[in-house]
Amino acid sequence: EAEVAQSPRYKITEKSQAVAFWCDPISGHATLYWYRQILGQGPELLVQFQDESVVDDSQLPKDRFSAERLKGVDSTLKIQPAELGDSAMYLCASSSTSGSFYEQYFGPGTRLTVT
Amino acid sequence: AQKVTQAQTEISVVEKEDVTLDCVYETRDTTYYLFWYKQPPSGELVFLIRRNSFDEQNEISGRYSWNFQKSTSSFNFTITASQVVDSAVYFCALSEAGTSGSRLTFGEGTQLTVNP
Numbered sequence: 001e002a003e004v005a006q007s008p009r010y011k012i013t014e015k016s017q018a019v020a021f022w023c024d025p026i027s028g029h030a031t032l033y034w035y036r037q038i039l040g041q042g043p044e045l046l047v048q049f050q051d052e053s054v055v056d057d058s059q060l061p062k063d064r065f066s067a068e069r070l071k072g073v074d075s076t077l078k079i080q081p082a083e084l085g086d087s088a089m090y091l092c093a094s095s096s097t098s099g100s101f102y103e104q105y106f107g108p109g110t111r112l113t114v115t
Numbered sequence: 116a117q118k119v120t121q122a123q124t125e126i127s128v129v130e131k132e133d134v135t136l137d138c139v140y141e142t143r144d145t146t147y148y149l150f151w152y153k154q155p156p157s158g159e160l161v162f163l164i165r166r167n168s169f170d171e172q173n174e175i176s177g178r179y180s181w182n183f184q185k186s187t188s189s190f191n192f193t194i195t196a197s198q199v200v201d202s203a204v205y206f207c208a209l210s211e212a213g214t215s216g217s218r219l220t221f222g223e224g225t226q227l228t229v230n231p
Contacts, residue, residue, distance in 0.1 A: 031217070042119075042206050042221030043160070056218060089158060099217050101148060101167070106160035 002026040004107035006092050012113045018080035021110045025074070025094030031055075033104060034067055034077050037089040049075065050098045082114045117142045119209050121222035128197055129230050136192045136225045138207030144168075146212040149183065149190045150219065154204040166190060197229045 005024040013019045025032050030051055035043035046065065048056040051072040060067065064083070069075040079086055089111050093104040118141040128134045140149065151163040164174065166183050174181045178195045194201055204226050208219040 033218075035219075040223075042208075042224050043219070044221070045218040048218060091160065093160075095217070099212075101165070101212075102217070103150065103162045103165055104219060105162065106152075109158045111158070 004092055004094055004105055006090075006107040006110055008110055009108060010111050010113075012115065013082050015084055015114050016081040018078065019082050019112065020076055020078045021090050021092075021112075023075045023077070023092030023107060025092070026105055029094035029096055029105075030072070031095045031098045031102070032069060032075050033093040033095075034075070035091040035093065037091055037109070039088070043089075043091055046077070048098075055098060079112075082112075084114050087112055087114045117144075117147075117209050117211055117220045119207050119220055119222035121207055121225050123225045124223070125226045125228070127228045127230065130199060131196050132229075133193060133195050134197050134227065134229075136194075136205050136207075136227065138190045138192065138222060140188050140190065140207070140209045142209060142211055144211040148210045148212070150208040150210070151181065151190075151192050152206045152208060152221075154206060154224070156203070160206070163192075194227075197227075199229050199231055202227060202229045 007022050032049045034046045037043040046060045047067045049069045067077045089109045091109045092107045095102040095104045120139045147168045149166045152160045154160050180193045182191045204224045206221045206224045208221045
């Protein structure tokens with residue numbers, strides 16, 4: 001069964017350092033999402049890609065976060081510099097195409113701890 | 116703005132009990148989709164069901180059933196004869212068709228613990 005892959009699964013970094021997360025969506029899925037899930041809360045969308053284009057990044061803190069999907073396949077989310085409040089689970093999801101109808105398939109997530 | 120409320124933070128039941136997880140949503144769109152996801156301790160969100168705003172038929176899938184009522188803006192989830200493997204955090208989510216993207220707006224989640 002096809003799955004969304006993410007790495008690393010766990011990351012510990014010191015504040016002010018740079019950190020990056022990688023996501024490989026299900027093959028053929030054109031739409032890719034990055035969500036942030038703070039402990040005890042529901043996930044919140046950070047950025048949505050359709051192929052290589054950003055569709056929605058209204059909740060992305062652009063002063064320190066960046067995301068790219070250069071060839072429209074895998075994606076990288078970067079934080080520079082990391083802050084204590086960035087400690088969270090970062091979830092990647094993909095769907096076959098854009099549109100509210102289509103279910104999103106989630107990866108296992110990257111748990112980030114900033115010390 | 117869209118919003119999802121799951122008022123039950125934690126529920127604890129004994130195996131074989133029935134349990135209902137509540138979900139109330141807010142949206143200005145007439146076309147929208149409602150979802151339930153399960154998040155086991157491993158962390159991965161697992162898709163359970165999707166409902167569109169024009170289909171108020173209740174749905175049953177094995178021990179799972181969903182009750183969608185537009186009049187009360189609710190989309191409740193019932194597990195019949197609960198099992199220990201049902202222990203997880205359950206999220207209700209909403210996606211509006213009218214927005215440029217297709218973001219899911221999640222509730223805060225309900226932690227379900229099924230004790231043997």
